[in-house]
Amino acid sequence: MGITVDSQEVRVGGDGASSWCGGGFKSLVRRKQVDSAHAKKGTQLAKELSVPYLIAIGVGSTIGAGVYILVGTVAREHTGPALTLSFLVAGIAAALSAFCYAELSSRCPSAGSAYHYSFICAGEGLAWLVGWALLLEYTLSGAAVARGISPNLGFLFGGENNLPAFLARQYIPGLDVMVDPFAAVLVFLVTGLLSVGIKESSRAQAIVTTANVCALLFVIIAGAYLGFKSGWVGYEVPTGYFPFGVDGMLAGSATVFFSYIGFDSVASTAEEVKNPQRDLPLGIGAALSICCALYMLVSFVIVGLVPYHAMDPDTPISTAFASHGMHWASYVITVGAVTALCSTLMGSLLPQPRILMAMARDGLLPSFFSDVNQRTQVPVKSTVATGIAAAALAFFMDVSELAGMVSVGTLVAFTMVAISVLILRYVPPDEVPLPPSLEESIDNFSLQNGGSSHKSDGKDPKAIIVGSSNDSTKPLLDQVDISVEIPLIAKHLHIGNYVMNENRRRKIAGWTIMLTCIGTFLLTYSTSSLGLPSLLRYSLCGVGGALLLSGLIVLTCIDQDDARHNFGHTGGFICPFVPLLPIACILINVYLLVNLGAATWTRVSVWLIIGVFVYVFYGRTHSSLRDAVYVPVAHADEIYRTSTNYVS
Numbered sequence: 001m002g003i004t005v006d007s008q009e010v011r012v013g014g015d016g017a018s019s020w021c022g023g024g025f026k027s028l029v030r031r032k033q034v035d036s037a038h039a040k041k042g043t044q045l046a047k048e049l050s051v052p053y054l055i056a057i058g059v060g061s062t063i064g065a066g067v068y069i070l071v072g073t074v075a076r077e078h079t080g081p082a083l084t085l086s087f088l089v090a091g092i093a094a095a096l097s098a099f100c101y102a103e104l105s106s107r108c109p110s111a112g113s114a115y116h117y118s119f120i121c122a123g124e125g126l127a128w129l130v131g132w133a134l135l136l137e138y139t140l141s142g143a144a145v146a147r148g149i150s151p152n153l154g155f156l157f158g159g160e161n162n163l164p165a166f167l168a169r170q171y172i173p174g175l176d177v178m179v180d181p182f183a184a185v186l187v188f189l190v191t192g193l194l195s196v197g198i199k200e201s202s203r204a205q206a207i208v209t210t211a212n213v214c215a216l217l218f219v220i221i222a223g224a225y226l227g228f229k230s231g232w233v234g235y236e237v238p239t240g241y242f243p244f245g246v247d248g249m250l251a252g253s254a255t256v257f258f259s260y261i262g263f264d265s266v267a268s269t270a271e272e273v274k275n276p277q278r279d280l281p282l283g284i285g286a287a288l289s290i291c292c293a294l295y296m297l298v299s300f301v302i303v304g305l306v307p308y309h310a311m312d313p314d315t316p317i318s319t320a321f322a323s324h325g326m327h328w329a330s331y332v333i334t335v336g337a338v339t340a341l342c343s344t345l346m347g348s349l350l351p352q353p354r355i356l357m358a359m360a361r362d363g364l365l366p367s368f369f370s371d372v373n374q375r376t377q378v379p380v381k382s383t384v385a386t387g388i389a390a391a392a393l394a395f396f397m398d399v400s401e402l403a404g405m406v407s408v409g410t411l412v413a414f415t416m417v418a419i420s421v422l423i424l425r426y427v428p429p430d431e432v433p434l435p436p437s438l439e440e441s442i443d444n445f446s447l448q449n450g451g452s453s454h455k456s457d458g459k460d461p462k463a464i465i466v467g468s469s470n471d472s473t474k475p476l477l478d479q480v481d482i483s484v485e486i487p488l489i490a491k492h493l494h495i496g497n498y499v500m501n502e503n504r505r506r507k508i509a510g511w512t513i514m515l516t517c518i519g520t521f522l523l524t525y526s527t528s529s530l531g532l533p534s535l536l537r538y539s540l541c542g543v544g545g546a547l548l549l550s551g552l553i554v555l556t557c558i559d560q561d562d563a564r565h566n567f568g569h570t571g572g573f574i575c576p577f578v579p580l581l582p583i584a585c586i587l588i589n590v591y592l593l594v595n596l597g598a599a600t601w602t603r604v605s606v607w608l609i610i611g612v613f614v615y616v617f618y619g620r621t622h623s624s625l626r627d628a629v630y631v632p633v634a635h636a637d638e639i640y641r642t643s644t645n646y647v648s
């Protein structure tokens, strides 16, 4: 799109996404500036976190009950001894998303993670959906995890029925529900801890995470000892390493991918990190590598101890140890599972308030949620709101059936993060809403000069005139800290032929990214929907594959935005192999999304439809971008020239 001179409204620069959208859809594609989310004074979070804390948050949020349970069912049904490879493949798939998160968190380090990146890159509509889906994910996963703790504790007491009354679930006959007061209390305890301060809560996270990592190390070391002693019977099975073929191993990776969910919590703490550009990529990368190594070693040992077909589907690890006479190991493993659940609970309740806060700062939710407590420098109100919602769910509902809905949030976020990397590289956001201080100066200037203020004259606020001649522009600029504000505007000005070329490049890139995403969906949908008539399936598959491949080729040939070079030199993280890596990441995540099943999608649709209503009736009209001010091109040009004179 680039510069449009047809009306008073001018976008300086522009993107490939909004040019084709009519006025009604403009709110959906308006994008915020990278630095527009910088908190105002008094609403800042405490900058306390360094790499070790980030690793603790990442590992703690990622390692949950998943690994303790999945190894049994996945080895029995899909992979056999090749389970270790499934964890490797799933780890590589997760690493693709981690690379994308690392670049975005490093380049756009504000709270809100995937929601925030989507707002900067893809626009308000998709950002809202991502944020809305993440809210569902974190609340449900917090509730599900809390609810999983008492059955695990039951092992320590010799069965759930022997649990002391305060730990056990209670049946309420009148309501025909099984309530779990302990789960609710636990959620409140974690909420309290998270409200005290980010440093205190991440310290607690570090302690709990250390305990659960020690339990996994115990499984690895003691298991390897038993394996060497007993001759690794699990690997001696006559069916070989791949009893279900390589296909089975790949199907297993899709299931164990769940155990890698959670490292993205690190990105949500971006605003609380001392040196976000360097520390966030390090934290994300180290956390994921640690989890991948632990998962592979645990699975390697466990499938070696027991033949895969004899594995227990519910308590595979304890049973494997018991089969070698080490019954007491189940206590260590249960403690490991309980601490893992506690740390994932914290890992779910930590990001959600930050996403609520980011959405409220952008005006899409009431400002109640963006309130930061002055003393603790934590978004206490949204933390408490999150805690109440998760505790209520955990108290009343057995949310385990809703597990698929948890994955939707994560996978939608992972997909959008990969798309955001492509957009940031090829169609970086440079429709510049004016920086707030310049806006204020314009207002003051208009008032002082009796000129028409864009806010008060009832005209389209976007149609603001930034001075109509050099004479009127100069005093305006006098009131602005030019060294800060002008480069922001001037850097987006492309004059002469260059504009046309750049313009065309952006347009092609924007369309290509969109068509590549459509191709990914068609390809994964057609390969997964066996019920479709085969002609339709093959056609969809062909069209999808062709779109995807040509998208990849076109993007490989198009120049990327130069900013990444400058950014790379400042010590920030740059995702390698763009566009191949993000496209592979989109493909994997869309494949997993498409395969979540109709029942999950029906439930999620209800939530998303509610989200659309909230957006239409609240977010769209309250968005902080609703009055975004765009620089008219002629005057932007003037500002540019004037500022050059002024500076020189």
Ligand SMILES: NC(=[NH2+])NCCC[C@H](N)C(=O)O
Pocket: 061, 062, 063, 064, 065, 066, 067, 137, 138, 141, 258, 259, 260, 261, 262, 344, 347, 348, 406, 410
């Ligand atoms: N944010 C979340 N969805 N967290 C859930 C994490 C689940 C965790 N990876 C597990 O294996 O149990």
